[in-house]
Amino acid sequence: WDKLAKVTFEGGLTLDKYALTRLFQGTPYLDSAVPFALEFEVVTNNYSATRIANTVVGYVGNLPASLTIPSTADAIGDRAFFGSSLEEVVIPGSVKTIDDYAFANCYDLVSLTIEDGVEEIYSGAFEDCESLIELVLPDSVEYLGEYAFSCCYDLASVTLGEGLTDIDEECFAECDTLREIRIPASVEYIGDYAFADNYNLVSVEFAEGACGLG
DSSP states (O other), X not given: OTTOOOOOOOTTOOOOTTHHHHHTTTOGGGTXXXXXXXXXXXXXXXXXXXEEEXXXXXXXXXXXXXXXXXXXXXXXXXXXXXXXXXXXXXXXXXXXXXXXXXXXXXXXXXXXXXXXXXXXXXXXXTTTOTTOOEEEOOTTXXXXXXXXXXXXXXXXXXXXXXXXXXXXXXXXXXXXXXXXXXXXXXXOEEOTTTTTTOTTOOEEEEOTTXXXXX
C-alpha cells in the first residue's frame, strides 16, 4: 500500500460516500493523484454504472495544514473535515453548499477564505473552530444554518455579505471575542439566540431595511 499511486474503478462497484477516505487513508503516493474523496452515486438502468458526484467528503492520504478545495467541487459534504488539524482553508466559488459540521471541531483553523459563489452554509459547519480569527462572507452567501459559527471563541471580526437573508438559531453563539457586528439590509430572519452569550459584544448595527426595520 505504501507505493499505491493510482486506483481505477470499473463496472458497477458501489461505495458509500466515505469509502475512499476509509479505504485508502495513509497512502502518501495517492495524495497527488486523487487527493479528494468524492461521493459515489449509483445509476441504475439496463446497465450497472457508477457516477462520481462533485461533493467533497474527505481527503485521501495525509491531510496538509493548508487546504484549497478544488474548483471542480460544488459541495462539501457532512463532516467532511470534522475534527481535522487544518489551519488554513480556501473554499472556491464553485462550491455552492457547505454541509452540516463539514469543518466543525477544527480547533487549529486560523484562516478561512470563502470566495464569491458560495450560497449556503449549513448547521454547525464551522462550530468549535476555536482559533478562527476573522470571517468575511461574500455577497453570494444567502443562508447561515444553526450553530454555523458557534463557539468560535477567538472570532474577533465578522463581515456579513449584502446578499445574506437568513441567520439561523445560535449561529454566532458563544463567540466570546466578537465586539461588534453589522446586520445587512438583506437579512429577513434572525433565529433565537443567534448571538447569545457573546459577553464582549458591545455594538450591533442594523442596516436600514434589515429584518423589516427602517
